Amino acid sequence: MELVCPAGSLPALKAAVDNGADCVYLGLRDDTNARNFAGLNFDVAGLDQALAYAHARGRKVLLAVNTYPQPDGWGKWTRAVDLAAERGVDAVILADLGLMEYAATRHPDLRLHLSVQGSATTYEAINLYRRLFGVQRAVLPRVLALRQIEELVARTEVEIEVFGFGGLCVMVEGRCQLSSYVTGESPNTAGACSPARAVRWEETPGGLESRLGGVLINRFGAGEHAAYPTLCKGRFEVAGELYYAIEEPASLNTLELLPELARCGVRAVKIEGRQRSPAYVAQVTRVWRAAIDALAANAARFAVKPGWDTELRRLSEGRSQTLGAYHRPWK
Amino acid sequence: MSATRLALGPVLYYWARERVLAFYAEAAEAPVDVVYLGEAVCVRRREMRLADWLATARRLAEAGKEVVLSSQALLESEADLRALRRLAEAGTFRIEANDMSAVGVLAGRAAFVAGPHLNVYNARTLALLARLGAARWVAPVEISRAQLEAIAADRPPGLEIELFAHGRLPLAFSARCFTARHYNLQKDECGFRCMDHPDGLPLHTADGDPFLVLNGIQTQSARVYALLDDLAAVARSGVDIVRISPQAQGTFDIVRAYRAALAPAAPARNPDAGAVAPAPGEACNGYWHGVAGLATIRPEGRIG
Known part of the structure; x- marks a missing residue:
């Protein structure tokens, strides 16, 4: 089982490598990747440094070029793919069909991963990407139950990667336009969900309010942890009831499912969080490395250690965790 | 270029069988050219079985409508794939592929409609x-005029281009059902x-x-996307077909208003004239104007 960790900066990449990531994924400093945030990501020199650091230690670097090329920017996306091939990136993570065709034609030796933004939830979809472009790995949207993942893995030769820990998209990735509805920018078009430039915080007599594009997302009472206003994680009113109508602010944590994921034939676990600090990346990577090593040493006796659980819980959004769709109550 | 045609999108809500049948009986008489049929949102909704959809499709075809069967946007299981294959093999009607699974099933076998839930944002992908096998492309709902042009x-x-022009916008899909969540089910x-x-x-x-509006596993806008006053620009942008998404009341009043606006030499509508039918939202x-979807922009050439 490979451990795939995020890096939004060179220090985060080093933290991931030093703490046991097998692969580190990152993006360029523009809207070609789905974590297009100010002050984040890599320029060409930074990418070279990242590759040198990781390759010297026998680890891989994956470049996410996983937004959808817009009509006026095709060249920017193909340059990102060309750059990956020229600089020796180990694989590119792509979502767009046209860009995948470009990569497969122009750089036949470049390894292709299908991004979660490609919204492929079945083997029929994944096998189509395999037939058309020789895709070698697919990252599954966070919507399938374990049983469904098992069915899928059995019917494809494409390696399957799943999300293990971090921020949780409750919507099918690549199938959510909530952010552009409110702000004009979505993950598909601009590489950003609920962008920081659209966020406003305001103290009011009713409490601390968070707004996105002017829309009230949440109102926090004294002592409540005020989470970032990701718009699907707000408190809304439905039929007279005010609650987290779509999803609570919580992190996905599937550590306890690790043996099941391995048994299903999942080949890699992905940690979300390219926008997170190097310290966060170091801590999460360390815990997951220890867990994967423990699983490899003795799968039958695998158990989540209380220390791992404590550490991950401390790092979780709203300090709460969920098993997401892997777990039955969603179904 | 031929005149812009009018399509009725699939009913995105769960209506009782009698209501669905009555709706399509009215559609058969209404001035729409294309009718999309089928359950695209939730596999658990089975008021209408495949045989019912096919019978409805045949009646609409006999009434002179082009009929397209819409496939599921989110597939999760082998059962979902079986349903998809049954739809694809059902007969002579074209399929709207709303997921790459459907493209995989149909590729090289039959012409299909590339639905609004496939992520097509550039001409390479469209090509x-x-x-x-795509014969028609329904653009993603978030597309702007500049991108579409x-x-x-x-x-x-x-290849024909269709644009979602009227109705609550289907914005997101999830494995989770938000309606069930509301009822603690x-x-x-x-x-x-x-x-x-x-x-x-x-x-x-x-x-x-x-x-927003919770529609099972789908989340929609509360506002009603309405390009009635932008139709002249829509028609000039290369759009062949405009889609109206059904709502519970007044859908065919909306159809008639769009039909009138698409008529050759139709006078520009006064945007202050208000809604043409009772709308479930603003x-x-x-x-269309390249900004946040919920915004309202005055049509070009008019001073607001």
């Missing part, structure tokens, strides 16, 4: 889908509560603004 300029020969024991909400279950912000048209 590839055309080679796989750029793609239309490079479109594969013969599990998804697979949901009691089919969607049926109590023929226009979806409204969601408001804490300060009382209508914001109007918006931001996506």
Whole structure:
């Protein structure tokens, strides 16, 4: 089982490598990747440094070029793919069909991963990407139950990667336009969900309010942890009831499912969080490395250690965790 | 170029069988050219079986409509794939592929419609889908006029372009059912509560603004996307077909208003004339104008 960790900066990449990531994924400093945030990501020199650091230690670097090329920017996306091939990136993570065709034609030796933004939830979809472009790995949207993942893995030769820990998209990735509805920018078009430039915080007599594009997302009472206003994680009113109508602010944590994921034939676990600090990346990577090593040493006796659980819980959004769709109550 | 045609999108809500049949009986008489049929949102909604959809499709075809069967947007299981294959093999009707699974099943076998839930944002991707068999492309709902014009300029020969022009916007899909969540029910024991909400279950912000609509696993805009006053620009942009998404009341009043606006030499409508039918929410048209979808922008050439 490979451990795939995020890096939004060179220090985060080093933290991931030093703490046991097998692969580190990152993006360029523009809207070609789905974590297009100010002050984040890599320029060409930074990418070279990242590759040198990781390759010297026998680890891989994956470049996410996983937004959808817009009509006026095709060249920017193909340059990102060309750059990956020229600089020796180990694989590119792509979502767009046209860009995948470009990569497969122009750089036949470049390894292709299908991004979660490609919204492929079945083997029929994944096998189509395999037939058309020789895709070698697919990252599954966070919507399938374990049983469904098992069915899928059995019917494809494409390696399957799943999300293990971090921020949780409750919507099918690549199938959510909530952010552009409110702000004009979505993950598909601009590489950003609920962008920081659209966020406003305001103290009011009713409490601390968070707004996105002017829309009230949440109102926090004294002592409540005020989470970032990701718009699907707000408190809304439905039929007279005010609650987290779509999803609570919580992190996905599937550590306890690790043996099941391995048994299903999942080949890699992905940690979300390219926008997170190097310290966060170091801590999460360390815990997951220890867990994967423990699983490899003795799968039958695998158990989540209380220390791992404590550490991950401390790092979780709203300090709460969920098993997401892997777990039955969603179904 | 031929005149812009009018399509009726699939009913996105869960309506009782009698209501669906009555709706399509009216559609058969209405001035629409294309009718999309089928359950694209939730596999658990089975008021209409495949045989019912096919019978409805045949009646509409006999009434002179082009009929397209819409496939599921989110597939999760082998059972979902079996349903997809049954739809694809059902007969002579074209399929709207709303997921790459459907493209995989149809590629090289039958011409299909590339639905609005496939992520097509550039002409290269569209050309590839055309080679796989796409005869028509329904643009993503968030597409702007500028993006659409750029793609239309490079479109594969013969490929038609359709635009979602009226209705609550289908914005997101999830594995989780938000209607069931509201009722504290599990998804697979949901009691089919969607049926109590023929226009979806409204969601408001804490300060009382209508914001979204919960429609099972789908989340929609509370505002109604309405390009009626932008239709001249839509027609000039390369769009061949405009889609109206059904709502519980007044859908065919909307159809007639769009038909009138698309008529040759139709006078520009006064945007202050108001809604043409009772609307379940305020109007918006931001996506078309390249801004936040919920925004309302005055049509070009008019001073607001």
